[in-house]
Amino acid sequence: MTNASITIPVSGMHCAGCSSRLEKALNALDGVSVASVNITTEKATVTYDPAVIRQSAIRAAIEKEGFKALTIANSKTAAADEEKARKLKEIRTLKTKLTIAAIFTAPLLYISMAHMIPGFSLPMPVILDHKLNPLIHGLVQLALTIPVICAGYKFYTVGFWLLLRRAPNMDSLIATGTSAAVIYSVYQVIAVSEKHAAGLADMHLYFETAGVIITLILLGKTLEMSSKGKTGEAIKKLLGLTPKTAVIIQNGQEKEVPVDEVEIGDVVIVKPGAKIPVDGVVIEGQTAIDESMLTGESMPANKKAGGAVYAASVNTTGTIQFRAEKVGSDTALAQIIKLVEDAQTSKAPIAQLADIVSGYFVPIVCAIALLSSIAWFIGTGGDFKFALTIFISVLVIACPCALGLATPTAILVGTGKGAENGILIKGGEALETAHKVNTIVLDKTGTITQGKPAVTDVLLADGVDIDRDRLLLLTASAEKPSEHPLGQAIVQSAEGAGMALVNTTGFQSITGRGIEAVVDGHKIIAGNYKLMDEREIPLSNLKAVSDQLAGDGKTPMFIAVNGKITGIIGVADTVKPSSKAAIDCLRKMGIEVAMITGDNKKTAGAIAKQVGIDKVLAEVLPQDKSAEIKKLQAQGRKIAMVGDGINDAPALAQADVGIAIGSGTDVAMESADIVLMRSDLTDVPTAIDLSKKTIRNIRQNLFWAFGYNVVGIPIAAGALHLFGGPLLNPMFAAAAMSLSSISVLTNALRLRGFKPQRMDK
Helix, strand or coil, X not given: CCCEEEEEEEECCCCHHHHHHHHHHHHCCCCEXXXXXXXXXXXXXXXXXXXXXXXXXXXXXXXXXXXXXXXXXXXXXXXXXXXXXXXHHHHHHHXXXXXXXXXHHHHHXXXXXXXXXXXXXXXXXXXXXXXCCHHHXXXXXXXXXXXXXXXXXXXXXXXXXXXXXXXXXXXXXXXXXXXXXXXXXXXXXXXXXXHCCHHHCXXXXXXXXXXXHHHHHHHHHHHHHHHHHHHCHHHHHHHHHCCCEEEEEEXXXXXXXXXXXXXXXXXXXXXXXXXXXXXXXXXXXXXXEECHHHHCCXXXXXXXXXXXXXXXXXXXXXXXXXEEXXXXXXXXXXXXXXXXXXXXXXXXXXXXXXXXXXXXXXXHHHHXXXXXXXXXXXXXXXXXXXXXXXXXXXXXXXXXXXXXXXXXXXXXXXXXXXXXXXXXXXXXXXXXXXXXXCEEEEEHHHHHEEEEEEEEEXXXXXXXXXXXXXXXXXXXXXXXXXXXXXXXXXXXXXXXXXXXXXXXXXXXXXXXXXXXXXXXXXXXXXXXXXXXXXXXXXXXXXXXXXXXXXXXXXXEEEEEECCEEEEEEEEEXXXXXCHHHHHHHHHHCCCEEEEECCCCHHHHHHHHHHHCCCEEECCCCHHHHHHHHHHHHHCCCCEEEEECCCCCHHHHHHCXXXXXXXXXXXXXXXXXXXXXXXXXXXXXXXXXXXXXXXXXXXXXXXXXXXXXXXXXXXXXXXXXXXXXXXXCCHHHHHHHXXXXXXXXXXXXXXXXXXXXXXXXX
């Protein structure tokens, strides 16, 4: 039995330690080949063997680790709605807890700190005076602290439970630090109640420290959750494209049904202005459909019987009926959404460092807090207040959350931004590798060129009494029965010019040479030089013209009318308008560009000259393209191969980064790491630029996350105080800890402003 994959939303993860611990637990299960847990998307993706382990066992393992495994709706749209509702509920709950904590922390802070502000005499009721009524002063602070602790109860239930399991996380640090502050303060209050001594009027209470820490962390969690909600905008936009209902024809009657109930073979009717609900093939009617959501093309595509239509595209003019071919998760849009989701839940190699550090981080911090507080207790001659401040500050300022968020958040936003621009990046590894690319190999046909031949020249022989339009009409009429691509290009050129083709008789295809036929009483022979030579037809001045056309990368076709050379038609696979601009942009980025093709060197050289490519690999068979990529890699180059994703599949797979040009064919999506939905070469430099900016963002995040802890923890441990500097207040430590996570998220969200480079096409 083949492996299966499931993505399970997980609630209850608070930091990188949570996701790392859950990931290790899932990977340790028998039958699980690989598991990845993303703290930003709050999802666990597990690949497993159904013959060894059931989904229920995977969910049970998640629950055993102290998290909640949520269910997913069958419909992606419904699942997205459920997730949105769940996140909104979580944010509302956090805001409620924050409000409660803030309401009680404000008077707590005032009562405890008002008398400590130098130069100010803030009003205070006599009954709460810390000198006149120390017991009441302490009891009121305790009473105000209890609701705050209740608001942050999850820090304690989760933190201490994990501490007992020897798998502490960020909650454990918060719970331990604030509990130490509260317990010591309660001890002081009890001492006052027992002795009622005036000498204890200067008792040291830390209730406000615990209250402010919990309030600030709840504030940070609320802001963090709100920021996370903004990172998945790309998926939300894609899901929002799909209509929720479809109109099908049943028993000759139109019937509106939910889009999830449309089945393969159903006849769907779509009226002007409506969205296409599923993928299919038109069987009746004609229209123009806006497919910009898939292709990026602003002009609507004309559709008639036999034409393919895609879910979420918009019918603009006529009413059509089409037969449903792909529904549900098989539609092109659903495949795109899956690619984006997979990319956003994947991990880049750069994330491994953060994962490793996060796994050891909390135990190390606990050890530093304990050792530094003991050292200061001894060094200060038994100053318990000072040692306790050190202990709490170290525990509170440490923040593995920022480390855990640094990479997945940037990948989430980066891949989402790529999807918005028609660039589907299949994973974090592809995103990271792309920024290292220094050589790009472009396939010629369908990548640099249009991929189909078109008429470029219609030239007449000397002394003929026929014009160019007449020559094109006769030739196109003769070629109408032909299936050869060059012949069809001539037919399309004539029809595109509005010419009415003439009936043909006596059509004969001459393999490898050309065709002959009778059109309007004239015998037409159209073909290459060999055919003209065999029929002993002199070429007049057209031989030199033919050589010039061939030198320009065009295929010349000689035309003889009634046994006399009449003209020549040049046909070529024309260069896409955007190709040269894209290649110029890549070269400006310092990337070497090469072209690979099976065409002859003369034709390949002509195309390369048009677009400004110096390195040409010509006459390379499809099966040999991957070998050419290997040769370049052996020279130490990081290679990106750009092709159509079908005959270039081996080369795409061999390259460090495979980039498929095309509308998302199955082969392209399987072979390539990046899929360019618009079939536009200008998206290649955009993809490279997006990769560079995303990796730079990740490095910035990791720098600040690591730097924050490298600097913050020693300060909290009293490093500055050794040289006469101030001691870090635990409340400021809590604020700094919350701000570190928010700063990482905010920096990652800057990627939402990414815009493709402007290129003159």
